Amino acid sequence: MKTDEKIIERVLTGDISKFEILIEKYQTQIFYVAMNISRNKDTAEDIVQDAFIKAFDKLHTINDRAHFFPWLKRITINLALNNYDKNKRIVDVEVEDSEVSFFDRLPDNSDPESIMINDELKRYVRLYVDALPERLRRVIIMREVEDLSYEEISEILKIPLGTVRSRLFNARQVVKDRLIKQGLTDSLVSRTAN
Amino acid sequence: MSHKGLTCGDFVKLLNDYVDFNVSKKESQLIEKHLDVCDSCKIKVGNAVKVKKMIKSTYGVGSSTIDVRSTVMSKLRSRGNTSVGSDKSLDLSSRIMSKITDSKKPVNVFKFSLSVMENYKVLSIAVATLFIITATIVYSQAESKKLMAARSKIESYALEHSSTAPTDYRASTNSVGDSMGNGITSVNFSE
Numbered sequence: 604m605k606t607d608e609k610i611i612e613r614v615l616t617g618d619i620s621k622f623e624i625l626i627e628k629y630q631t632q633i634f635y636v637a638m639n640i641s642r643n644k645d646t647a648e649d650i651v652q653d654a655f656i657k658a659f660d661k662l663h664t665i666n667d668r669a670h671f672f673p674w675l676k677r678i679t680i681n682l683a684l685n686n687y688d689k690n691k692r693i694v695d696v697e698v699e700d701s702e703v704s705f706f707d708r709l710p711d712n713s714d715p716e717s718i719m720i721n722d723e724l725k726r727y728v729r730l731y732v733d734a735l736p737e738r739l740r741r742v743i744i745m746r747e748v749e750d751l752s753y754e755e756i757s758e759i760l761k762i763p764l765g766t767v768r769s770r771l772f773n774a775r776q777v778v779k780d781r782l783i784k785q786g787l788t789d790s791l792v793s794r795t796a797n
Numbered sequence: 798m799s800h801k802g803l804t805c806g807d808f809v810k811l812l813n814d815y816v817d818f819n820v821s822k823k824e825s826q827l828i829e830k831h832l833d834v835c836d837s838c839k840i841k842v843g844n845a846v847k848v849k850k851m852i853k854s855t856y857g858v859g860s861s862t863i864d865v866r867s868t869v870m871s872k873l874r875s876r877g878n879t880s881v882g883s884d885k886s887l888d889l890s891s892r893i894m895s896k897i898t899d900s901k902k903p904v905n906v907f908k909f910s911l912s913v914m915e916n917y918k919v920l921s922i923a924v925a926t927l928f929i930i931t932a933t934i935v936y937s938q939a940e941s942k943k944l945m946a947a948r949s950k951i952e953s954y955a956l957e958h959s960s961t962a963p964t965d966y967r968a969s970t971n972s973v974g975d976s977m978g979n980g981i982t983s984v985n986f987s988e
Contacts, residue, residue, distance in 0.1 A: 634862075
């Protein structure tokens with residue numbers, strides 16, 4: 604497969620059809636980046652299209668062609684954040700802890716090791732992360748999912764570095780406490796320790 | 798709990814940075830020394846790492862796929878000017894050229910006047926107010942001059958008529974103040 608640098612060079616010299624290779628290569632990853640912020644499939648798809656068009660328009664400004672994907676990801680995150688702010692219709696929802704604990708709802712013959720990676724666990728994690736206030740949710744998604752540094756998050760969200768740290772700390776604390784309350788993380792760690 | 802300098806409280810403050818590999822070498826050594834002897838903090842690290850991994854795997858790329866190739870490419874082609882970097886926001890030369898081109902365009906006099914009017918709206922109001930104040934002052938001064946002239950005319954007229962009156966009947970009036978003489982006016986006739 605051609606490297607991004609070579610493809611970009613071809614596109615910049617006028618062979619725009621080569622841009623399609625970049626779209627094919629990154630569209631799914633970019634779609635999930637947009638989805639994680641916008642939380643809406645249709646909106647995410649629109650954001651992906653806009654991100655590629657913007658990337659095409661600004662392709663001549665990219666400093667490090669080898670790092671096309673991180674550059675495209677930042678374009679996507681910015682578009683998704685702007686889009687979210689424009690259509691602020693998702694209200695922060697407090698999730699009521701379900702009365703029956705996670706383990707109580709599992710079938711008796713379930714293997715605990717396999718449970719940890721199943722969809723049910725992911726559903727809980729998603730539930731708790733999505734229930735965070737938006738300002739905390741954004742930071743934790745950018746850090747844990749998109750692997751952005753504290754500095755990058757600070758720059759994108761236009762908040763001080765200290766605020767990034769405190770929001771990340773609070774977000775992790777809330778999610779962890781809820782998972783512990785449901786009997787998830789504690790048991791996992793104790794098993795690992797043993 | 799304190800273990801050779803680093804307490805559990807100190808560790809909690811560094812926990813996030815530690816699991817994000819955001820600590821210095823020296824801090825890392827201190828933390829690891831603490832973790833060697835503190836099981837509760839070791840569990841905290843384990844929990845933090847597990848939560849990170851859970852979130853990453855939950856929100857990572859899943860089975861959903863999209864295909865925007867044809868849509869994006871057709872959008873790019875349909876714009877007509879399908880050259881890379883068609884966004885000129887960072888192209889200084891293009892911006893300068895566009896300014897030059899704009900300056901050669903015929904100026905719409907009406908629009909220009911309107912914009913000037915808009916820009917100088919406040920100034921116009923200030924000038925009008927100043928004019929009204931000045932006019933009022935000038936008018937009041939003219940009025941007071943007129944009044945003065947009329948008074949002097951009356952005085953001179955009165956003086957003229959009083960000098961032609963017969964001396965026998967000239968009367969000097971002395972008004973006695975209310976406090977002195979019940980408001981009676983005494984009249985002295987002289988020969």
